[in-house]
Amino acid sequence: MTATSAQSAWSSRFNRVSMRLLKAGIIGLLLLTLLAEMFSHGDNQKPPVHSWIAWVETAVSLFVIFVYYWYRPGRKRWIAAAAAASLAATLLDLIYDQGIRGVGTAELLALGLLMLFAVRHWDAAPGRWVAFATGTAVMLIGVARLYSNDLQSAAIGGTMLTAMAMTTVIGFGAYLRSLDKLRRETQEEVRRAERLELAREMHDFVAHHVTGMVVLAQAAQVTDTDPRKAFADIEGAGLAALASMRRMVTVLREEDSGGGVDPLGDLSQIEDLVERFSREGTDATCFISPELAGAVAPEIAATAHRVVREALTNVRKHARGASRVRVVVAAAGGKGLEVSVRDNGRPPKGRASGPLAQSGAGMGLVGLGERVDAVGGQLRAQPRPEGGWETAAWLPREIPESV
Template identity: 80%
Template sequence: MTSTSTRPAWGSRFNRFTMRLLKIGIIGLLLLVLAMEMVSHAPERKPPIFSWVAWVEVAVSLFVIFVYFWYQPGRKRWIAAASIASLVATVLDLFYDQGIRGVGTAELLALGLLMLFAVRHWDAPPGRWVAYATGAAAMLIGVARLYGNELQDAAIGGTLLTGMALTTVIGFGSYLRSMDKLRRETQEEVRQAERLELAREMHDFVAHHVTGMVVLAQAAQVTNTDPKQAFADIEEAGLAALTSMRRMVKMLRNDDAGAGTNPLGDLAQIEDLVERFNREGTDTTCFISPELAGSTVAPEIAATAHRIVREALTNVRKHARGATRVRVVVAAASGNGLEVSVRDDGRAARGRLADSGGGLGLLGLGERVEAVGGQLRAQPRPEGGWETAAWLPRAAAEAQPQH
């Protein structure tokens, strides 16, 4: 378990280290290009270090590189500031020509990287205009670098090349944006599925306790039960229902509730479940195989077994007329699994209580059993009564959906 659980953490750390190393390498390359631009010059021209305009462009280039290095998702205001500063510096270079080749290649490359972020986080504040401003700043630098070039074809070709490179960046940013959207939608679907599952669990909890309260109230009307004892039993069932409901509602409100948070019981709590059912007037016995105790059964399998028993006992109350005996068995089965069975000797019920949501519990129960790789059957017994039984795998590794 230790080696399996640590792999994702080490993988995540390695990915973060790789991305950080890549960003440092890109920053180093941009700074090297900027330094080379400041000292390189044509034979008939002075190097840019002798131009105050070039130093303004260097300051702007460093600012753009700084924004790229410290950028965090959604902070597009810094991209907007870098784009506006770049536009101002480039216009200044175009109108104040000192006969010295300008500086801007490193700035152009950094703006291309910021353009990727601006498109990827398209809807982040201050708005979509940031992407247009960044694109305009990058294109203007490309034009400025070729301004006054004696070779007209080279100037046109360079402009087209800059536009194509910018289009490629926009396309890749759009792809990343679509992947981010797909990831968010998938996460929302998973969260919604978990909430629907919890809602089904709430049905089982509430139906179990409320149906017990109804049965207790009906029994008190037709028997000579002590009213104080009857009310005490109803109060206990009501408090249990409220506790279960509060727990489920709390989980439904918790956005961070993961799949590992399980509101259900385990094998040890099945006996308590049967004992409560037995106190309500039906002769109920329970047998749990000793070899299933301890850690031989995965928690999600034990929780599913608990739910099977709870749903079956709820159905006995609602649908089994005249049931006098209920037998609950949780035993080891072939194929490294376990079998959970609940059998009664009652007859099919009729009336309002039988029609209040019949079938919904078994439908949700079937989905849960199949989700952990098990098989469920619910059918009449040949000798009379009803049987709800399921085969479940013991190990968590085997608890996978079957296709």
């Protein structure tokens, strides 16, 4: 693994640890704030620990803090539950005022953090009303805490500060939401560019088959070939061209295809691909069977190139300590070929073993599997018994008529 990839992996681990420590620090601060609230009191006042309402508010505060700690995208309903519990506890405090300062600062801060998630995941279930409910809970706590001291000016000022804090959280949440939207738009733009690239490459595939038809027609004119055989050959080349075009048009129409399409390559470009990979510090070698030269359909050659490129990308990203990579493109039987990429690296933690269907592979291998299946081939990605990882694909040399 190169110094750049090692530095990237270390940076990723550092960011994860930093975020966990930050969240743990926030949770600790909230719990300390809650504990201080329960036992602090002014002159001639009892601490909130003597009030049953304060205990209810403490339970709600702990629940809100718990929701913040365990929140992940897709758990927005828990934010709604936390907001509802907070509203109920605050209204209970306002109705049954016992003359004792309540508990709510830690709850207020935790709800503010949940407000950020509610705004960021604005359109997620159960709906946008969760953000409004959480904002109402934040405002109500701020007003209740400040009005309990009967200081009108302090209440107004505190209400304004609370509104400003909530506005800041909403703005930050909206900013994060805009980043998510920008990322989605960028992905769509990349997909659109890839589809346009495929449209440009369609000419090469169709031209290959049409050129074959022209050659067959010219040969029939200057030789004693049986006309029926010549017409049959021309018909077969024409059907192959139509099938090739049909497959490409199908891919172009798949707006939401997750596999993606990249600029096409061929068998001769695989050696260049491996050579560029070896320049980055890994011992990478390549062997391509000579008998495959000129005997593989352009679509199959492009798929083989894609298999090697995706496998080498995964080696660079996931194979820890890989120092040797072997790429082999060999004939397999009379009508097929096998592409294999093997490394001696160690898989990262969490990388499952087993075939591709159970490997937990990312979208790269998923899309690659779809592309291999589309031309009548089979893909497998699995650990090797002697160590390392293998990505291999069996491909036909020509596109089957049934595909």
